[in-house]
Amino acid sequence: VADLSSFETPFLAIDLDAFQRNVARAQSYCDEHRLAFRPHVKTHKQPALARKQVEAGAVGITCQKLGEAEVMADGGLDDVLLTYPLLGPAKEERLATLVRRIRVAVAADSRDAVEAAGRAGRAAGREVGFLVECDGGLGRLGVTDPDAAADLAERAVATEGVSWAGLMTYPTSERTRPFMEATRAALARCGLEPPVVSGGGTPTLYRTHELDGLTEVRAGEYAFGDRAHVTSGVVSLTDVAVGIVATVVGRPDDDHVILDAGSKTLSSDPCASGDAGFGLVRDLPEAVLSELWEEHARLEISRCRRPPVIGDRLTIVPNHVCGAINLHDEVVLHGSGEEARWAPVPARGRVR
Amino acid sequence: VADLSSFETPFLAIDLDAFQRNVARAQSYCDEHRLAFRPHVKTHKQPALARKQVEAGAVGITCQKLGEAEVMADGGLDDVLLTYPLLGPAKEERLATLVRRIRVAVAADSRDAVEAAGRAGRAAGREVGFLVECDGGLGRLGVTDPDAAADLAERAVATEGVSWAGLMTYPTSERTRPFMEATRAALARCGLEPPVVSGGGTPTLYRTHELDGLTEVRAGEYAFGDRAHVTSGVVSLTDVAVGIVATVVGRPDDDHVILDAGSKTLSSDPCASGDAGFGLVRDLPEAVLSELWEEHARLEISRCRRPPVIGDRLTIVPNHVCGAINLHDEVVLHGSGEEARWAPVPARGRVR
Numbered sequence: 001v002a003d004l005s006s007f008e009t010p011f012l013a014i015d016l017d018a019f020q021r022n023v024a025r026a027q028s029y030c031d032e033h034r035l036a037f038r039p040h041v042k043t044h045k046q047p048a049l050a051r052k053q054v055e056a057g058a059v060g061i062t063c064q065k066l067g068e069a070e071v072m073a074d075g076g077l078d079d080v081l082l083t084y085p086l087l088g089p090a091k092e093e094r095l096a097t098l099v100r101r102i103r104v105a106v107a108a109d110s111r112d113a114v115e116a117a118g119r120a121g122r123a124a125g126r127e128v129g130f131l132v133e134c135d136g137g138l139g140r141l142g143v144t145d146p147d148a149a150a151d152l153a154e155r156a157v158a159t160e161g162v163s164w165a166g167l168m169t170y171p172t173s174e175r176t177r178p179f180m181e182a183t184r185a186a187l188a189r190c191g192l193e194p195p196v197v198s199g200g201g202t203p204t205l206y207r208t209h210e211l212d213g214l215t216e217v218r219a220g221e222y223a224f225g226d227r228a229h230v231t232s233g234v235v236s237l238t239d240v241a242v243g244i245v246a247t248v249v250g251r252p253d254d255d256h257v258i259l260d261a262g263s264k265t266l267s268s269d270p271c272a273s274g275d276a277g278f279g280l281v282r283d284l285p286e287a288v289l290s291e292l293w294e295e296h297a298r299l300e301i302s303r304c305r306r307p308p309v310i311g312d313r314l315t316i317v318p319n320h321v322c323g324a325i326n327l328h329d330e331v332v333l334h335g336s337g338e339e340a341r342w343a344p345v346p347a348r349g350r351v352r
Numbered sequence: 353v354a355d356l357s358s359f360e361t362p363f364l365a366i367d368l369d370a371f372q373r374n375v376a377r378a379q380s381y382c383d384e385h386r387l388a389f390r391p392h393v394k395t396h397k398q399p400a401l402a403r404k405q406v407e408a409g410a411v412g413i414t415c416q417k418l419g420e421a422e423v424m425a426d427g428g429l430d431d432v433l434l435t436y437p438l439l440g441p442a443k444e445e446r447l448a449t450l451v452r453r454i455r456v457a458v459a460a461d462s463r464d465a466v467e468a469a470g471r472a473g474r475a476a477g478r479e480v481g482f483l484v485e486c487d488g489g490l491g492r493l494g495v496t497d498p499d500a501a502a503d504l505a506e507r508a509v510a511t512e513g514v515s516w517a518g519l520m521t522y523p524t525s526e527r528t529r530p531f532m533e534a535t536r537a538a539l540a541r542c543g544l545e546p547p548v549v550s551g552g553g554t555p556t557l558y559r560t561h562e563l564d565g566l567t568e569v570r571a572g573e574y575a576f577g578d579r580a581h582v583t584s585g586v587v588s589l590t591d592v593a594v595g596i597v598a599t600v601v602g603r604p605d606d607d608h609v610i611l612d613a614g615s616k617t618l619s620s621d622p623c624a625s626g627d628a629g630f631g632l633v634r635d636l637p638e639a640v641l642s643e644l645w646e647e648h649a650r651l652e653i654s655r656c657r658r659p660p661v662i663g664d665r666l667t668i669v670p671n672h673v674c675g676a677i678n679l680h681d682e683v684v685l686h687g688s689g690e691e692a693r694w695a696p697v698p699a700r701g702r703v704r
Contacts, residue, residue, distance in 0.1 A: 008440070008442040008443065008704050009440075009704070010703055010704065011703070011704070042646060042647075064646065064647045065647060084601075084612075084647065085601045085602065087599065087601060087662070087663065088360070088361075088599070088663075090360040091360065109602065110602075110662070112662070112663075135604065139604045139605065139608065139650075140602070140604060140610055140645070140648055140650065141601070141602040141604070141610055141648070142604075144604065144605075247439065247440070249436075249437045249439060249493070250437065250461065250462075250492070250493040252487065252491045252492060252493070252494075252496065253491065256491065258492055258493055260436075261703075263619070263621065263675055264674075264675070264678050264701075264703060265703045267615070267619075267620065268619065268620050268621050268622065268675065269615065269620050270620065293492070294394060294416065294674055294675070295394075295416045295417060295436065295703075296492055296493070298491075298492065310439070310462070310464070311439065311440075311464075322616075322646055323615060323616070323620065323646070326616050326679070327678070327679075327701060327703070328701065328703065329701045348701075349616075349679060349680065349681045349700075349701075351362055351363075351613075351616060351617045351647075351679070351680065352360050352361070352362065352363070
């Protein structure tokens, strides 16, 4: 059986056992609380892993980009929520093509987006679902006024080619509740009841039941964990399913070694406040990944009892799993049941 | 003629006119000072652009990874300096395969790397060049003792399959000079004279002639510029050849808009000290790209006289060009002489 030591570094490894544990835990939580679960595939970008999430009980998947959704449709996924405004003729045409192939809903916050979805749905001869995006407190996208949310829902109801599917919000927390309650009240005044109220985010995933009125949850990082989620306690280090395996290629002085993985392998996504450095070395938690260049990392090892030597391999838990996987054309999948193997990341780099 | 407005956002655009100006300027500087120029292709990852650099007069190219060098060899480049230690049987075998195809030198700082190069050279039946990497003050890789550098050079001279090619250092500055002088003296005591002394880095490119004894320069970012180099004054904004074109997809309040480009399009590489944000908006230099998510950016526009509206396109100069291009499978090449077109980035993501 091929083990990880036979793969050339640096590479990103995904532990399928940990992945399956995380998928099962989240699905079981959602089942228990009668929540639909719609995993976000922007984290892994791999139809093969999305299929495992659907096989475990997910109602469909979430995508952030049309390009991701197209790759997922190619890979057999047939129910996608696209949580991004699709504006402009090129995206409308691609949306129409996608809607001919699979069930698609989009979430957005403007009349322009409703009209674009309507044109795509009419061109495809099949309705596009539309969820009204409500600002979850981030001030990013999303309607910020309950009456405006109801207006947009009415517009979706009235638009041919569109089927109004409900509300979507991100992030989801206690702070979201007053707005969502006011929006439901405004909808009720229009005689509307949202079929779906979709909330999202790994940090609050296991507290979704405390937030009244959500019917669906979206999350991506939950299936892998990363350093931010270990720090926040949402995923334990034992359950982290992602690691970048790197080799020590230099030891400039007693207190530092250099690894063959940098910002083009790990991403330069920053650590959570309270943490230090560009990732957590699993084998040496007392070491600090203090500096990254594109293809080198400097590891401060002064507190390590057994300092690594040139040629040693170390596994790095990235600060942010999504940024890391997106840098890899191929990853190594491994687990107790199967031989470790290279697998492609087909939706990697789908920026459009 | 296709102009940039016909391409779907977000995309990374490369201005070939500015690229050629930068390439010509650097080559002309090197010619004037009788320096060999060996551009670093880790910045653009595109054999077609590397060929333009060689056509302009470069002696060959520099690569940071074997995978980059393999792609460049596929693309017709035939003289590569690999400035990275190649350790382990997999890399040795790939090096041997590459050496059968093109002229290759490696720069490294250990006997293990000399021996690996020797085995690869003997397997290929063709010598691998070897440059002794000297620490340029970064404390990253490189021999830190002049006598150790001379020892390693002697080792390279004595190793079958290897041809000692000289010294390499990064970064290159006034601080490097005493070490390089001491190393040349140590080499002279062994009866050795370095055929090549290779220095590197865009920040000091146009001051290489002030540093005695360098025969060759390596630089990658010089051909594009980016926000860091505009700030430092090495490349003027007019000559910046790279931009990420994004669309305004939301306006949460009067002071902010949201763009359809985030850390998966721009990278989260930080700005230089003194700058703020994740890139410079060319069309709105007074705006601040204050927050990035994976596929969204928040632009603070309170100081803009003509605030952008939903649907507008903006061009972002990235903080760090190398991190940005590496995220794109395809880029848009444009220039006065030719129609704007998609072009692949064949060495993107070659982490090994």
